[in-house]
Amino acid sequence: MNALLSSASPDAINTGLPDDGEASVLKTLPxxxxxxxxxxxxxxxxxxxxxxxxxxxxxxxxxxxxxxxxxxxxxxxxxxxxxxxxxxxxxxxxxxxxxxxxxxxxxxxxxxxxxxxxxxxxxxxxxxxxxxxxxxxxxxxxxxxxxxxxxxxxxxxxRELQMMPSSALIMGAGWLEGGLRMIRNLAHGEFGVIKRADFNLKAALDEAREEIGMLDSLMFGDKVEIEDSTGKLATKKTPKPTAVAATVMLFILIRDGVEALPFLEAVRGRHGTVAGEEFDPVYGWYSWEKSGQRLAYRNRADVNADMLRRADWQVYINCYEAWRNDLDSLDGYPHGRKAHMQAVLDFNPYAKRRKQ
Known part of the structure; x- marks a missing residue:
């Protein structure tokens, strides 16, 4: 397994950031x-x-x-x-x-x-x-x-399109503009964000309204009732994904529709499993952002923002594809494998070619 996919607990990572408790009320800027x-x-x-x-x-x-x-x-x-x-x-x-x-x-x-x-x-x-x-x-x-x-x-x-979201993820939807520009660029077989001059926000939102509605229904960033590992319902606030992770979520909803919802529900509920060096695709998705391997990769002198974003996409797509293929662990779906990223580039999201 490639070292960039880690089972390291995020709690074990020292970010070097100060605690934001009462002691930080007086905060001198760097x-x-x-x-x-x-x-x-x-x-x-x-x-x-x-x-x-x-x-x-x-x-x-x-x-x-x-x-x-x-x-x-x-x-x-x-x-x-x-x-x-x-x-x-x-x-x-x-x-x-x-x-x-x-x-x-x-x-x-x-x-x-x-x-x-x-x-x-x-x-x-x-x-x-x-x-x-x-x-x-x-x-x-x-x-x-x-x-x-x-x-x-x-x-x-x-609001003009009469789309009325209710989740924290979509209500604070500044990421949606860049995310839809990214997905639109993938329609041209290119990885990156399309220029604003070539992008119509209203048309893109209208075209993806169904999938945005699905993502909104998952209530990321809000308090929801979620089953715990024992099957009991518990109310807790769900973590809000990063802009990149949310964009990939929207992308796979555009591609696969409701078939992707069980995976995203498992990610929301943190229902992944890990044992030693082995972990399943769900855990691989939500543990990636704060993993020591991602932090080390981000801090490398030869890694720029575009390379990190591409790495994030590769990990998220690989985790999702592993889940779709019923794999119990991520062996065979490492960060470095480019086959699934090529599938992303080959896919025209606005053709809405979904698996039947």
Whole structure:
């Protein structure tokens, strides 16, 4: 068995990351930005946001607000309630780090339905030494906000198509845009993400609505009733897969439809088995992300992001194909085997050729 498919327990891996408990309330950021997280205040009045100045580096809030009111903020979602602010020690002023557009949309009455405006928000407070640190911290949050806005765009487009997801995985669906671009590129026999200019998000969502609905029904990232190893029902929160894993899940649902659901249900319930160096395809899937072998591969100097993504796809596809072929272990389906990746490249997902 190839060493990149490991039975090592994720608990045995030292990530080197700090514990995010009470001791990390005061958190100094790494690198040149001199800032630290002070506290989070939940349930603040929305009017409390008015005391914070726009960040000096904020771009064209007026122009962004008009677009956001129509496309991104039509339905209030939990992420819209989260704001970050920073106190600058050098000038004694307080600035917004994110949410400039949301605040203006709500204050300028650009939404017709007042029910879409929250009464309360959650404010996380930071402290920075200089104005340059304030700007640098804003840039960090701006990159994160771009991802959130993409999720808003996907959610708004699904709403336009009368697709009403309910799971945490699909509700926070920023990954769906990149995932569908990836799957669309596979239709051309190429591994990678198709250019946005050549991609129609609305058409892609509409074409995959049935499979997105199936994935949504699995309720990844939510509390669900799942049978344990003894057959008893227990309510627990299911882990939310990474963007790559979720994309592969959607891919195999497009390819095989409902036939893939038992495998994904087993992955969701963590119903894999492992004994020493041997483990079944279900365990192979969900243990891969935090395995020591994946971590070692990711950290190699000669491995880039595209190579890691290809490795992830190979492992996930190999695990699924092993399950489809009723294999009890992953011998014969190692990470390095390319036959199944070629099958991926040869498959046109939008032809919906499913096994009968």
């Amino acid at each position: 690198g040149p930005v001199q800032a630290r997280k002070i506290r989070t205040r939940d349930g603040c009045a929305r009017s409390d946001l008015d005391v914070y100045l726009n960040n000096p580096h904020q771009r064209n809030t007026d122009g962004r607000a008009g677009h956001a009111s129509a496309a991104h903020l039509a339905i209030l979602q939990p992420p819209h309630l989260e704001f970050d602010v920073v106190h600058c020690i050098a000038d004694g002023k307080d600035y917004l780090l994110n949410g400039h557009t949301r605040r203006q949309v709500w204050n300028d009455d650009l939404q017709d339905d007042p029910a879409q405006k929250p009464e309360f928000v959650n404010i996380t407070e930071w402290e920075a030494e200089t104005l340059d640190d304030v700007v640098a911290l804003y840039e960090m949050f701006d990159a994160s906000e771009a991802v959130k806005n993409l999720g808003d765009e996907v959610f708004g487009t699904m």
